[in-house]
Amino acid sequence: MADQSELLQGTLELLVLKTLSLEPMHGWGISQRIHQMSREVLLVTQGSLYPALQRMKTRGLIRSEWQTTVNNRRARYYMLTKAGEKELAKERSRWERSSSAINWVLAVGGAQ
Amino acid sequence: MSLLARISEGLRAILLQKREDAERDEELHTHLEMQIAENMRRGMSPDEATRQAKLQFGSVERIREEVREARGVSRLEDLAGDVRYALRALRRNPGFTTVALLTLALGIGANTAMFSIVNGVVLRPLPYAEPERLVRLHQANPKVGELEGRVSYQDLSDYKARARSFEAMAGYANVPTILTGQGDPVEIEFAYVTREFFSLLGVQPLQGRVLLDEDHRTAVPNAVISESLWRTYLSADPRIIGNRILLRGEPYTVAGIMPVRMRYPTPETAVWVPHSLVRPNQFANGMPQRKDRYLQAIGRVTPGTSAEQAQQELTTIAQDLAVTHPESNADWNATTVVPLQTSIVGDVDKALLIVLGVVGFILLIGCANLANLLLARGTARRREIAIRMSIGAGRKRIVRQLLTESIVLALLGGILGLVLSYWGVRAVLALSADTLPRIEDVHVDARVIAFTLALATITGVLFGLIPALRTAATNPQSDLRGGRGTVGTDGQGVRNALVVAEVALAVLLVVGAGLMTRSFLALRNVNAGFDPDRVLTVAMQLNHAGVPEDQTAQYLVRRRQEYVTALRELPGVTSAGAINVFPLANDFAFSMEYKAARPDIDTRVNADTRYVDPGYFRTMGIALLRGDTMPNTWPDGAPVPAFLSQSAAKQLFPNDEPIGQRISVPWGESIVTGVVADVRQIGIAQAPEPAIYFPHFIAPRLLATIVVRTSGNPNALINPVRQAIRSIDPNQPIRSIVPLQTVMAESIAEDRFFTVLFAIFGGLALLLAAVGIYGVLAYTVRQRTQEIGVRIAMGANTLDVVRMVGGAGMKLVAIGIVIGTVGALLLTRVLASQLYGISATDPFAFAGGLAFLALVACVATCVPAYAATRVPPMIALRPD
Numbered sequence: 001m002a003d004q005s006e007l008l009q010g011t012l013e014l015l016v017l018k019t020l021s022l023e024p025m026h027g028w029g030i031s032q033r034i035h036q037m038s039r040e041v042l043l044v045t046q047g048s049l050y051p052a053l054q055r056m057k058t059r060g061l062i063r064s065e066w067q068t069t070v071n072n073r074r075a076r077y078y079m080l081t082k083a084g085e086k087e088l089a090k091e092r093s094r095w096e097r098s099s100s101a102i103n104w105v106l107a108v109g110g111a112q
Numbered sequence: 113m114s115l116l117a118r119i120s121e122g123l124r125a126i127l128l129q130k131r132e133d134a135e136r137d138e139e140l141h142t143h144l145e146m147q148i149a150e151n152m153r154r155g156m157s158p159d160e161a162t163r164q165a166k167l168q169f170g171s172v173e174r175i176r177e178e179v180r181e182a183r184g185v186s187r188l189e190d191l192a193g194d195v196r197y198a199l200r201a202l203r204r205n206p207g208f209t210t211v212a213l214l215t216l217a218l219g220i221g222a223n224t225a226m227f228s229i230v231n232g233v234v235l236r237p238l239p240y241a242e243p244e245r246l247v248r249l250h251q252a253n254p255k256v257g258e259l260e261g262r263v264s265y266q267d268l269s270d271y272k273a274r275a276r277s278f279e280a281m282a283g284y285a286n287v288p289t290i291l292t293g294q295g296d297p298v299e300i301e302f303a304y305v306t307r308e309f310f311s312l313l314g315v316q317p318l319q320g321r322v323l324l325d326e327d328h329r330t331a332v333p334n335a336v337i338s339e340s341l342w343r344t345y346l347s348a349d350p351r352i353i354g355n356r357i358l359l360r361g362e363p364y365t366v367a368g369i370m371p372v373r374m375r376y377p378t379p380e381t382a383v384w385v386p387h388s389l390v391r392p393n394q395f396a397n398g399m400p401q402r403k404d405r406y407l408q409a410i411g412r413v414t415p416g417t418s419a420e421q422a423q424q425e426l427t428t429i430a431q432d433l434a435v436t437h438p439e440s441n442a443d444w445n446a447t448t449v450v451p452l453q454t455s456i457v458g459d460v461d462k463a464l465l466i467v468l469g470v471v472g473f474i475l476l477i478g479c480a481n482l483a484n485l486l487l488a489r490g491t492a493r494r495r496e497i498a499i500r501m502s503i504g505a506g507r508k509r510i511v512r513q514l515l516t517e518s519i520v521l522a523l524l525g526g527i528l529g530l531v532l533s534y535w536g537v538r539a540v541l542a543l544s545a546d547t548l549p550r551i552e553d554v555h556v557d558a559r560v561i562a563f564t565l566a567l568a569t570i571t572g573v574l575f576g577l578i579p580a581l582r583t584a585a586t587n588p589q590s591d592l593r594g595g596r597g598t599v600g601t602d603g604q605g606v607r608n609a610l611v612v613a614e615v616a617l618a619v620l621l622v623v624g625a626g627l628m629t630r631s632f633l634a635l636r637n638v639n640a641g642f643d644p645d646r647v648l649t650v651a652m653q654l655n656h657a658g659v660p661e662d663q664t665a666q667y668l669v670r671r672r673q674e675y676v677t678a679l680r681e682l683p684g685v686t687s688a689g690a691i692n693v694f695p696l697a698n699d700f701a702f703s704m705e706y707k708a709a710r711p712d713i714d715t716r717v718n719a720d721t722r723y724v725d726p727g728y729f730r731t732m733g734i735a736l737l738r739g740d741t742m743p744n745t746w747p748d749g750a751p752v753p754a755f756l757s758q759s760a761a762k763q764l765f766p767n768d769e770p771i772g773q774r775i776s777v778p779w780g781e782s783i784v785t786g787v788v789a790d791v792r793q794i795g796i797a798q799a800p801e802p803a804i805y806f807p808h809f810i811a812p813r814l815l816a817t818i819v820v821r822t823s824g825n826p827n828a829l830i831n832p833v834r835q836a837i838r839s840i841d842p843n844q845p846i847r848s849i850v851p852l853q854t855v856m857a858e859s860i861a862e863d864r865f866f867t868v869l870f871a872i873f874g875g876l877a878l879l880l881a882a883v884g885i886y887g888v889l890a891y892t893v894r895q896r897t898q899e900i901g902v903r904i905a906m907g908a909n910t911l912d913v914v915r916m917v918g919g920a921g922m923k924l925v926a927i928g929i930v931i932g933t934v935g936a937l938l939l940t941r942v943l944a945s946q947l948y949g950i951s952a953t954d955p956f957a958f959a960g961g962l963a964f965l966a967l968v969a970c971v972a973t974c975v976p977a978y979a980a981t982r983v984p985p986m987i988a989l990r991p992d
Contacts, residue, residue, distance in 0.1 A: 027139060028146040046143060047170050050136075051178040066135075073146075076139045 012044065012052050013061075014095055017080065017088040020062060024079035026069070027053065053078060061087050136179060137172075144169055177505065194516035201517055202524075208489055209521070212482055215880075216525020217532050219478035220571065222471040222873070224529050224564045225536030230468050231563075232554030234461040238453055239373040239553070241314025242412075247419050248455035249281070249409045249426060252446040256705060256718035259448050263409050265387070266402040267441070268306070270433060277417045277425045282309040283387065283407035286377045288653050288815065290845055293358035294345050297845045299653055302335075302359065302383035304390050310336075312412050313376060320353040320368030327367070327386045334386065335364040339372045341382035359383065361657035372552075377408065379552070403440035410452060423449035443705075443716065457549050463866050463946055464548075470624065470873045473617045475571060477880045480614040482575040484607055484884060486518065488891050490583030497583060510584040518576025519569055526568025530561070543869070547862035578606060607888050608924055615928025616935060618881035618965060623936040625867075625874030626961035627943055627954055632867040634949035635860050640695070641791035641800060643733030647852035648826040649694060650679070650818040650833055655844045668812035671841070675818055676725060678836045684829055685820045689727030690808065694817035695793040696859040706804060708764050709774040709781050717763045720793055720803040723813050724755075728805075729788055731821045739771045739786035742807055752777070752810050753785040760802035761787045775804075782806070796860055797948045819852070826851040866946065878965060882972040889921045889976035897983055905985035917980045921973035929962060 019025060019033045030053075031044040056062045061084035067077045080088070144165055151161035202209045237243045250260040251267060263271070263283065272281040286303040310322035318339055327334045337346075337357065346352055356363040364385065375381070390400065400406065413422045426447040434445035490497075497510055505513075534556070541551055659667045672690055680688035693701045703720045707713070726742040728734075737758060746752065754775060761770040761784070773784045790800035822829055830849045837844055857864070893900070900913060908916075937953055944952040 026142070026146075028143040032150075045168075045170060046140070047175050047178065050140070050175050054179045073142065074138075075142050076135065 011095075012048060013056060014088070014091045015042070015044075016049075016052060016056065016078075017061065017084055017091065020078055020080045021085065021088055024067075024077045026075035026077050028075075030078070056084070059083075133176075136176065140169075140172055140175060174505075177509070191516065194513050195520055197513065198517035198520040202521060205489070208485060212485065212521055213525050213528060215478045215482060216522055216568075216571065217528035218876075219471075219475035220522075220526045220529030220564060220568055221532030221536055222529075222876075223468070223475055223567055224526075224533035224560060225540060226464070226468045226471045227563050228533060228537050228556060228560050229540060229548070229551075229554050230461075230464050231557070231559055233457060233464060233548055233550045235559070236550075236553050236557075238456070239315075240376075240452075243453065244451075245279075245413050245415065245417075246313070246452035247411050247413055247422060247449050248452050249411050249422075250448040251405060251430065251444050252448050253443045253705070253718065254446050255443045256716055258703070258718045259446075261444070262405040263407050264402045264405050264440075265306075265400055265407060267405075267430075267433060267444075268407060268409055271426055271429055274429050275422070275425050277413055277422045279412045279414050280308045280312040281409060281411040282306045282312050283409045284309060284377055285387075285390070285406050285408065286381055289359045289383070290653055290655055290657070291341075291345060291357065291359060291382075292361050292655075292657050292843070297655060297657070297843050298345060299845050299847050300341065300359075300382040301378060301380045302385060303377055303381050304387045305384050306387045306407075309384070309410075312410065313374070315370060315374045317368035318371040320366065322368055322370075323384065323386050328388050331388050333362070333364045333389060334367045336368045336370055336384045337366055338370050338374065338382045342369050357383075358657075360655070375552070376410075401440065402437055405444075411449075419449045419451050423447055459945070460548060460862070463862075466942060466946065467866065467869050467873070470621055470870065473621055474873055474877050474880065475567075476574075477614045477617050477877055477884065479571060479575040480610040480617075481880060481884045481887065482518075483579055484610050484888055484891075486576065486579035487582060487607055488887075490514075490579050493583065507584045511580045514580035514583055515573065515576050518580070519572030522568045522572030522575070523565070526564050526571075529568070530556075530564050533564075540869070544865045545858075545861045547865055582606065604892070607891070611885055611888050611924045612928040612931065614881045614884045615925050615965075615969065616932035618877045619929055619932025619962065620936050620939055621870075621874045621877040622965045623933075623958055623961040624940060624943060625870040626957035626964075627940055627947060627950065627952065628867040628870040630950050630954055630957045630960075631947040632860070632863055635796055635863055638792070638796050638949075640796055640856065641734060641789050642695070642852075644852040644856050646822045646824070646826055647731065647733075648820050648822060648829055648833065648849065649852050649855055650675075650820070650837070650849050651694060651697070651847040652816055652818075652837075652845060653814050653847070654816055655841055656814075657843065665812045668814065669809045672725070672808060672812075672816050672818075674840055675816070675837060676727060678840060679818060679820050679833055680727070682820070682829065682832050682836060684822050684824055684832075686823055687727055687731045688818060688820040689729070689731040690725045690816050690818045691728050692723040692808065692813035692815045692817075694819075694855070695791055696795065696855055697817070701793070703801075704778070704804075706760075706764065707776050709776045713765070715763060715766075717760060717802050719757075719760050720801050722793075722803065722805050723808040723811060724805045725808050728819065729755075731819045732791075733821075734791055735789040737787045737789060739784070742786065742805075744807075745809070746807065751781045751783040752779070752806060754782040755786040755788055755805040756784055757788055757800065757803040757805075758790050759800060760804055763802055779810075796856065797863070863948070874961075878968050881965075882968050885921060885925065885969055885972040886975060888924075889917060889973060890979070892920070893917055893976050893980045893983075896980075900980050900983045901985050904981075904983060910981045913981045913983075914974075914977045918973045918977035921977065922970070925966065925969040925973065929966065933958070933962065 015034050016030060019030050019037070022033075025033065027046070027049060031046070031049055034042055034044050053062070053064075057064065057078075060081060062078045063081055064076050064078045066074055069075050147165040147168065148158075148161045151164050152158060156164065238246065240246060249263075249271075251263045252259045253261055265283065268281060268283045272278070275281075282305060284303045284305045286301055288299055289302050290297045291300050305323065307323075307325060307328040315322075317336065320336075323334065323336055335357070337352075342348055342352060346357070349355070352366050353368065354365065356365055358364075364383070370384070411422070413419070426449060427445075430441070430447050431445045434441045434443070500513075501507070501510060537554060541548070541554065544551070654668050654671050656664050656667050656671070676688050676690050679685060701720060701722075703718050705716050705718050707716045724742070726744055729736055729742070739755075742755060743753060751774065754777070756764065756770060764770070764775065765773055770784050770787055774781045775784065788805070791803065792798060792800050793803060794801060820826075820829065820833065833849055834846060837846060900916075903916075904913065936958065940952040947954075950957065
């Protein structure tokens, strides 16, 4: 386990929402997918993933049901709700705004 | 998500908890297996794949914990778990649990007991209808300093007719009488009451009816009796309504029975009769006049009116009456209105609240001890905590767990305390020797239980918080490694601060106890103006049943004389005398206004008025300062002789020789024939008021206290005295035969009660503080055993070790004493009103209290210090 960038809680949720917007997925799949999509930069530990999933479920952003995997294993699959889709859109635009702001700050700093 | 949805999710989660947990575990398990499969796919061996997966996965326990936290309902579940865990932890450590429970049960029990009493005496409303609108009203004569005087029937009628802030007013006069015709005659109290008395208080009769308007219009002797009279002396006769009872041989028809909760005007009042039955011959001019202020009065103010507003209005009316009726009301131009509850409870509420504060301090000291115990225990539990943390419990979680433990402990202690307080209340009430008002209202009610539980919870947080925070701040790694590590100075600062705090609190209480004791001793040594040694007092109401009314006066004079003469002739009696109302027993004392019968002196003096026989002053040892002894008879028509107390003489005749002067009295003029020493009639603590004594034959009184001075122990004469009185009149009830010393002791019983309470609680505080000092030092010695061993091995002698350990302890004690003394100087001020003859900063009380405390603290320090010298040097070399 290399040193991992700490994910801000809100960021993790955004990533989970994004992942689930592609297709319903179980917990391990979510962490794998985030790992791949971030070109192996981000590693979501189970310690933060499952509490985050529970929080999002409590907020009604996602729901879960038990399904069978391609390997014929029983797993809990998570999927976006309507509220989750809206949240994703909202969070994404907010992320873009703030990350462009951060990039801008960094750029200014770099120009020094 | 709406609140409702959240709650339903929460509820669902609780209800489906088992399934939820199982599914969660399955999910995590699946996750782990997928990771293992992935690792193997990347070419790891199965063992390596599992190991890596588990390593990456981290603590399942922690994930479970955090998921539950995220579900938002974990708190409730956690609480149940924490409580179970706490109970287990307490069971595992019976020694600690017993000490803690004992401390808590005592501390909380003492608080519950005192609160029950404060609740009953001060907080509970009076058992009458809308009691917050009931007031006591007095007419006042500021000029002579009489602020709580009585009113005349005429003035009361005028107040009632004119005051708009009152819904109702009633007057009453309670007097002693004798119940006859039911076996041995007994003394009881009865009250003349005016028309609105019962409706104003709003108490319904137990049986029959209250007094009605027609009872007040006619002079038919109807009476309402108390439940206790009915049960005690009338054998709870169910047919009593409409039947007769005899008071001094005169028949009264029982109209109704009042329930026990009707305790007005006094708890002893047994019979209420209409005011229309007041005897004309009890007043100088036949019927009562406006100047005859013999009624006490109560009122019900209109909703929203305060006692102050009511007083303002009544005073305006009083000023009017002073103008329209100058002959009787000139100086009675003010009123005093106080809530009825205040008037019944008096100023005892202040003393009770102080004691409640005192027991609160004791609980605080107990808390400091418990906090220290917990700190020490937290150190011992480090490994347990470290294990819990390393398997995933967060710091918050540990703090919550530890706090739950202390609150559970405190609540258990609170329940024990509630049980203990049952005896505590009984013990305190027994100690109070009937000096507290309203003790019949003292019992455990919902408020007491709520108080106890709230107090227990606060106590639990108070003693548990700091230890919990400190224990949770532990570093799992170093604690798991084990071993003694560095010298245990860890937490020493907190422990020391707690010792300083409890010493400071103990200083407050010990100094308070010292002040109360000094004050009580001063009170006992007061010169009351008479010599209380070897005097027996016989209190009674003269029985004149069967004597025709027109002969009653002469009969009473003769009877009293016969009793005095008979007692004087008993062997062992050196002199005897009589007075109508005895000093220090003032239920029926009364005062009047007097003035020199000279145009040039206009000073009016309100003087305590009593009727005595010639033997009274000599028997009591009251010094006759000027003039002659009192004569036994007096020629008809000549001005009646009067004896002035020294202060009355000074006020009435500031510049003249008082003997031979004349003063105005209701029956004309009196001539001053003697001046006697001032006597503290009202109370030992009260400065003597001006008093005037008249010979008993001029106004025969029903009340008589006969005093006899004996050559030996006055108790030896109790039986002979009783027999002598019985042999004259077998129907003569005797209220009490007690030595004068006992009368004096009873008059300061309330002071003794509070002094003893303070002494007990001061002692308890001292004991707890000593235990605290001992505990902390003993703990230090245990922690520094190795160091001490090294020192001894290096040649330190006994004195050095004692100095090292004891010095540290005494330093804490000294700081505590300094802080406590400053606090005491500021705080004992609230005691000032309870103190007699000394100031609230009395240096002797302070010095005595502090010396005693220092001595006890020294002992508590020396024991562990001495124990330290017994440390064998070899211990330094021994491993853990």
